Amino acid sequence: MGLFHCPLGAPYYDDDACIDCGLCYAKTSEERVEASRKIREYMKAHAPRTSAVSKVAICGKGGSGKTTVVALLTLALKEAGRRVIVIDADESNPGLGRMLGIIGEPKPLSDLFNEDGLFSERERFYMDDIPPGFVSAVDGVRFMAVGKILDPFQGCACSLAESARQIVEKLELKEGEVLILDMEAGVESFGRGVERHADTILIVVEPSFESIMVAGRIAQMAQGMGIGRVGAILNKVAPDAMASRTTKELEKKDVKVLGILNYSPELAEAAFEGTPVKYGVAVTEAGTIVSALM
Amino acid sequence: MKKPLDPVEVYAKLKARIEENKFPIEPVYFELANKIFPGDKEIMPRIIARMANAEQAKIVAALPDPDLPPSAGRSLEVSDAFARKLGMDRAVITKHIRELFEKGLVFPTKKGPAMARTFLQLHDAALGNPNYDKSLGRIYYDLWGSIEGPMTKPVPGNLPAGYASEVRVVPRWPSIKDVQGVQAFEDARAILKSRSLIAVMRCGCKASHTDRWCGIPDESCITVERTAQYNLDRKTGRKISADEAISIIEKYDKFPTVHLAVNQRDVTQLLCNCHYCCCLAIKVAQKSRFICEVDPKKCKGCKVCVERCQFSATSMKKYEGIEGEKAFSDPDICRGCGSCVITCKSGARSMKLVRPIEHVPESLSIY
Known part of the structure; x- marks a missing residue:
């Protein structure tokens, strides 16, 4: 040594x-x-803990409901008086924009670094510095997306992840602003260093063996990166003993549960129809999570 | 790369040079060496004698300064009382201590300036600074090199079961750039891009093997964070950006060297470019999560990979139904450095992810 x-x-x-x-x-x-x-x-x-939650990455197994949780947290944070910036960093799966009620997808962030070479050399920037075409706004929520792989020959998602990493690292937030990242499913995206610059990792867990396993791994890796604030949100919990059993399993893996989102017919309906998430019980539950987090 | 030399021969010459240049040692150097490397009467006292002259040795022997108030904090300053006791001017002492700090013998601890505590602390610090090479002389580096014995190639095969490797192999990033599931801690590019401070400096291990034949430039030690800051503080190394660091390691792709890092996920120390002719750690380095694979149908049989492999994992063999001998990589021996993959012109070699994430420990808590 x-x-x-x-x-x-x-x-x-x-x-x-x-x-x-x-x-x-x-x-x-x-x-x-x-x-x-x-x-x-x-x-x-001594894992580093910043005093305020400002850059939040939402991860979890595919299908656990990351995108829905992002939409709910966005509403809840807005209720709590924060100015929310949402970045869709999931390269393969459309839908977050629609859930937030965004009309028209913004230009992909990967173009921001390609088109304007000067931008990738900047050490720091603010939301105001980003050209308007890359940001879609609705009801005070600003939305950006890294881009999607639509063409099967476009290849690996690494360059998209790279632009996400640059944004998360270099975007300087002003007071009251919160950045929420909708991450790619599973643990693979952890490889690209996007989360390193987040201060909070929230893992969406549904009551299933696989989902709990993935959560344990994500938590372990986040701690390895020195991200101090890691917590789980239980999603799609049916009203029975599943919540406490899942919590217990997660605790065994050293993952703290921050809140529970129960199965909601309203949400299932919105998901089925592809309509924006509305205020309701689920948003109130998300509000509880937000206050636990702040 | 120069022609490989015989490590045993190289070592015999080194020993002969030491014998030729043997010099007498004052008792104070035995006293100092005994604190770091007890029992050694030949090498360590001479190493310290090269670093510190008689006056400087007298100062180091009196450290740490017992009269320094605890409020002084971490610094290289000594008290007036300390200077009076030694009968020296305080400004002169400060000058000497500064020089020894730059050389890597003295450190600014919470108890004021103090000598290195362990052998490896001294090793890591005392070899990286080229600014005193003239006064230290080749003999100084030979003395260090002699401690490590002949620099033979790692013995092919697995590390002993349960062996706790303190370093791990980080694959060359171009070799794994298209592999799915690469983690931040094994992607050299991602590692460098997420560091807040990077300084490239002269590799101390290479400096201590003056006859090394890997050919890689001296300036190949990429230190990060506090380790980088320490070296900049003592005026060695130069600050570089992440992109510069990446272009440096790209330039080193032509050398058959292996990236090593501490066997944990967060890289807060350094990223090495090691070769067996000048690095001992490579012998015990933990495998990466990858191994290389050969497509014998694409292989043209040029044998560059056989030459480059540091671990003797690659050889030529006859495949059934394919004409001539083609490269073969032994999956049990391969440590997944990717060095052979990046120079394979026919694209016959590629990396494959074979080990779980847990293979790389979260922190170096391997014991």
């Missing part, structure tokens, strides 16, 4: 980042095990 290999990134013993775990001067395997334990404990307790 060289000092340039310190797990906490301290370049030398007794640097500000050094916690005196003892790994660098351990002589026996017992000492190394003890040092390892101290590191784990420290990392768990």
Whole structure:
């Protein structure tokens, strides 16, 4: 263990980042095990936490209802007086714009970086700097999309994910603004570093074995990236004991449940018809989640 | 790449050079060396003797300064009382300590300036700064190199069961760019792009193997975050942007080197470009989540991959129904560095994701 290999990134013993775990001067395997334990404990307790929730990524297994949850949280955050910016970072699946009541898809963000070379070189920008064609607004909610893979020969979604990453990293939020990202399904999108710049990860979980497994993995990976605030939202919960059983399973995986969205006939109807999500019980439930989060 | 040399021969020459240039050592250097590497009477005292002259050694032996008030914080300053005790001017002491900080022997700890605590702390710090090469001399680097023994190729085969690797192989990013499921922690581009500070510096390991034959430039150690800051503070390395760092590692694609990083997900230390002729860690580096595969129908039999593989995983073999010998990569030996994939002109080699995410530990809590 060289000092340039310190797990906490301290370049030398007794640097500000050094916690005196003892790994660098351990002589026996017992000492190394003890040092390892101290590191784990420290990392768990000191995952960076920003004071305010500002950039929220919504993840989860495919079909768990990420897009619906994004729409509900958007309404709830608006109710709470926040100015919401929604980014659709799911490359393969249309629908979020429609759920929010957006008419006409905005130009894809991947074009923003392609067309205008200067934009990708900017270190920081604000919402006002983004040309109007890339933002669709309805009722004060601003909506952007990375673009969709429509052509089967367009290839890998990496360049789309790259523009999402740049936006999340470089967009400077003003007071009262909240950014919500609708992520791609599953754990694959974690590879592209989009979430690294988010301060909060919300995992949408439906009461199913697969969904719980995926949630556990996402939480583990988010912590590995140093994102401190990770929580689960239970979705499509039928009124029985499923909620408490799912919560228990998630707790075993160290994932905290922030709130529950019960199965709602209204939502199912909206999803079936493809109409915007309206105010209702589900939005009230989402409001509870928002206040737990803030 | 230069012609591979015989590591045993190279090592014998190195030892001979040390013998030829042997110099007597003052007792103070034994005293200092004993704090870092107890028992060694030959190498470590001489290393420290090259780093610190008699006056500087006297200062280091008296550190840490017992009269420094705790309010002083982390710094390279000493107290007036300390200077009086040594009978030296405080400004002179400060100048000496600054030099030893830049060389990597002294560090600004919470108790004021103090000598390196462990052997590896000294190793990592004391080899990276080229600014004192003239006064340190080749003998200094030979002394360091002699500690590691002959730099032989890693023995093909698996690491011992349950072996806790402190470093892991990070694949060359062009080799995995089209693979589905690549994670941020194994994509060198994503790693570099998400760092807040990057500094490229002279690789200390390479500096200590003066006869290395990998051919990669000295400036190939990509440090990040606090490690980068430390090196910039002691005037070594230069600050670069993520894009510059990416173009540097792209330039190094022509060398058969392997990226190594600490065996955890978040890279907060450095990204190495290692070759067995000048790096010991490569022998015990944990495999990446990938292995390479060969399509014998596309392989033209040029053997570049056989030459490039550091781990002896690639060889030539006869495939049934295909004329001539074609490349074969042993999946049990391959550590998934991607070095052979990026230079395969016929596109016969590709990377395949074979291990789960948990293969790379969240933090280096491997014990």
